[in-house]
Amino acid sequence: MPSYAAPLRDMQFVLDEVLEVSKSDVPGYADLEPAFTSAILDEAGKIARDVLAPLNATGDREGCRLENGVVRTPEGFRQAFQAMKDGGWNGLDLPEAYGGQNLPYIVGTAVGEIFVSANMAFNMYQGLTHGAIGAILAHGTEEQKATYLPKMIALDWTGTMNLTEPHCGTDLGLLRTRAEPRADGSYGITGQKIFISAGDHDLAENVVHLVLAKAPGGGEGTRGISLFIVPKFMVAPDGSLGARNAVSVGKIEEKMGIHGNATCVMNYDGATGYLLGELHKGMRNMFTMMNEARLGVGLQGYAVAEAAYQNAVAYAKDRLQGRAVTGPANPEGPADPLIVHPDIRRNLMDQKSFLEGARAFTFWGATLIDRAHRAGDRDADGMISLLTPVIKGFLTDRGFETAVAAQQVFGGHGYIEEQGMSQFTRDARITMIYEGANGVQALDLVGRKLAADGGRHVMAFFEMVKGFIRENEGHEALKAGFLDPLKAASKDLQAAGLFFMQNGIKNPNAALAGSYDFMHLFGHVCLGLMWARMAKAAIAALDAGAPDAAFYDTKLATGRYYMARQLPMTATHLARIRSGADPVMALAAEAF
Template sequence: MPSYTAPVKDFQFVLHDVLKAGDADIAGYDELDRDFTAAILEEAGKIASEVMAPLNASGDREGVRLENGVVHTPTGFKAAFDQLRAGGWTGLDCDPEYGGQGMPYLIGTAAGEMFQSANQAFMMYPGLTHGAYSAIHAHGTEAQKQTYLPRMVSCDWTGTMNLTEPQCGTDLGLMRTKAEPQDDGSYAITGQKIFISAGDHDMADNVIHLVLAKIPGGPEGIKGVSLFIVPKFMVNEDGSLGDRNAVSVGKIEEKMGIHGNATCVMNYDGATGFLLGEAHKGMRAMFTMMNEARLGVGMQGLSQAEAAYQNAVIYAKDRLQGRAVTGAENPEGPADPIIVHPDIRRSLMDQKSFCEGARALVMWGAQMIDRARRNDDAQAEAMISLLTPVIKGFLTDEGYDMTVQAQQVYGGHGYIEEWGMSQFTRDARIAMIYEGANGVQALDLVGRKLAAGGGKPVMEFFTMIKDFCKAHGDGPFASDFIDPLKAASRQLQEAATYFMQNGAKNPNHALAGSNDFMHLFGHVCLGYMWAQMALAAQARLDAGDADTGFCETKIATGRYYMARRLPATAMHLQRILSGADTIMALDAEAF
């Protein structure tokens, strides 16, 4: 059965050597010294490896079931959920006013990656709850916050987001779910929602659904959508649970992966709902939840790649097959371990360099969220908004590819369920689809985010890379790190310029290159992360750090990324510059 060990040392390196968390001028960061974060991350790692990871494969095999209207989660899930709650992990970065621990989002993100690597399907239950908590916290009335948030922070009650309907996913303006105003100020919600993650289960006393619906007489399309709080059980004035609301599970979806999570069809039959935020402004409130969810989904791509990589390394060191071309390295055995073969090394280095670079990118993104929220920093808000589709789309595309590579290391055993590698691939696949399919993320990046604020955020990104390269262009890492990063950044700028010059004349030219642009952008981000990590590792070596193995390995892994992975930017640029003509050449009937 696959195992998982939390890479605490790497988290500490990113937190303190790269991001300088303890010294950052962000409210609450002064408490983040090395000992404090180490204590949190080591305990989170222990829960991940000892409590959650052992349930990953069994939860995948058993799945969830719907019996007599009750959704049953896999054996062991409820006990693990109780343990997660008892430790306060569900409210790690939530508001202390509602029972949270008030830690930075950065720390919640670090613990979250560990938990997701250990058991993605399980972590979707508290993960969706955190998103719903954030939406209510940002847009709810004081009464709504007092009613729902304390129980959601503790996960005594969990939360969901209900957007998709059978006839509409990305185009939510087509939704049919109705919200009829009632005399008491509530609304009667009627309609059907599909693909609702953690839609119902047996681990919490109540489920608080956030449901998009249209109030009759409102504007057409997406401008007429409102957001509603629809509890599974009504909540009495004293906080106790009342009658069952008119919301039910129609079925549990049979899926490719994340079998341990209840993906539900939800039926609303005149259910009582309460407006969250302003009428006809539902997308504004929902995007509070969705943007957080998209960053979390990007982390899922990384987390599954990390878990798969760890197991591929173990297998590659154990599996004996053939001899090294330079001479036997295991002369006492019948064959050498497959890790001696260059192509296996290539695959493992692809995985390792992605995981460590992606971890730094996600953590940097989390730090920007803290800066935006805690310091009310509009510049940080604009930058993370620009990078959100990159983090979501690029990391899930690449993360899935890395799970496939890890599976390939196992050869035929990777295709056999008892070895467990296929689960990482199956579970990672959904991350490319939900919370906005990656093609939509790419369109959002090119069609909206590049032009946001008059293009100021993307220009600030280019300036940031330029200043970094200028500051370190004469250093020891100039040829290995700085020069490749500078070249890749210029290619990203050339692609953006092409869109500006050609997009207005023929929008297809921009949209046809959107996926390549997202990947080009993603590689530049990881190149930037690797350049910073190399400098940080060298600084530790120069200071006489005793852990020379860790620092030298970090630099060598970064050199691999810059030499073998970052050059993909040239390919993506060439595709972008080819325009839309070849893509749009065929009539629909010719396919």
């Protein structure tokens, strides 16, 4: 059975030495001293190792089942969910007024990585709840907040987000679910929603659904959509639960992965719903928390891969196969361990350099969300809006590739279910699809985010990279291995943006055909920037005589690998972008 140990040392390095969170002027960050964050992450790591990770294979094997209208979760999930409740983990970064601990979002992000790596399917029950809480916090009335938030933060109740319907996914303008107003101010919700993660289960007393539906008078397309709170059980004025609402589970989807999470078809048959936010502003209300939700999915992409990587490393060190070409490394044994072979090292270095860069990138994104929300910094809000499709799209694409690469280390044994490696690849695959498929993320990046606010935020990103290079150009230890490759990659990114500016207006397909390559090009530059920042911190620690010099030496070697072997992919992506739309659009539809 696969194992998992939280990478606590690397997390603390990013928080304390790269991002220097406790020195930040963001409200609440002064409390994030290493001893404080270390205690939280250490405790999360214990729960992940001892409670969640052992249930990962159980959830995959057993899945969820529908019995007499109620979804039953796998064995052990209820006890694990109780442990999450008892520890108050769902409320880490939520307001104290409703039972949370009001810690910064970066803390919840770091803890979230640990829990996702240990058991992604299980963590989704509270993860979806967290998203629903955010929407109610942003748009709910005081009465709605008082009614729902304390119970949801405590995980007595959980939450969902209901967008997709059988005939429409991304194009929500085609949505058919109807909301009919009633005399008492409520609405009757009628329609069907599909792919509803954690749509029903036996872990909590109530499930609070946030449902997009069309109310009369809103017009066609997305303009007519409103957002409604639809509880599974009606809530009395004193907070107690009443009758079952007219919402039911049609079936549980049979999926490629995340078997431990119930992905439901939800039927609404005149269910009682309550308007959340303004009428006909449902799309805006639902997407209020989209930066956080998509950052969370990007995190899932690399967090699952982290667990796969750990097991691949252990196998490569243990499995004896062949002899090193330079001479036996294990002369007393019948063969050498896999890890002596250069191609295995290449595979593992691809994984390690991506994962550590992805962690730093995601944590940095979380600090931008904190700066935007806690300090009211509009520039930070603009920057994270620009980077969100990159975090979601690039990290989940590469996260899935990394999980597959980890499976490859096992050879044929990786294809056998008892090793558990296939679960990582199957679970990671969904991250590329949900919360906006990655092709849509690329279109959003090129079609909307680059031009937002007159291109101000992408120009700010370019200036950030240039500024880092200028500030450190006299740093000889950084220059050749980190600054020069970063400068070249950044120039490729700027050249791609210039191509879109010169060609996108007269031929929009030229920009859209290159959007996916641009998203990956941007992602590589972001990880290059993170590796340059990590290298600077590692060199500073070594110069200061840090006692764990091996950690910093390893960090530098890993970073040099990324800069030398991965970052040059920006040139390939640029060449593909410059080829324009003609190769992509050359065939008529009937020729496929």
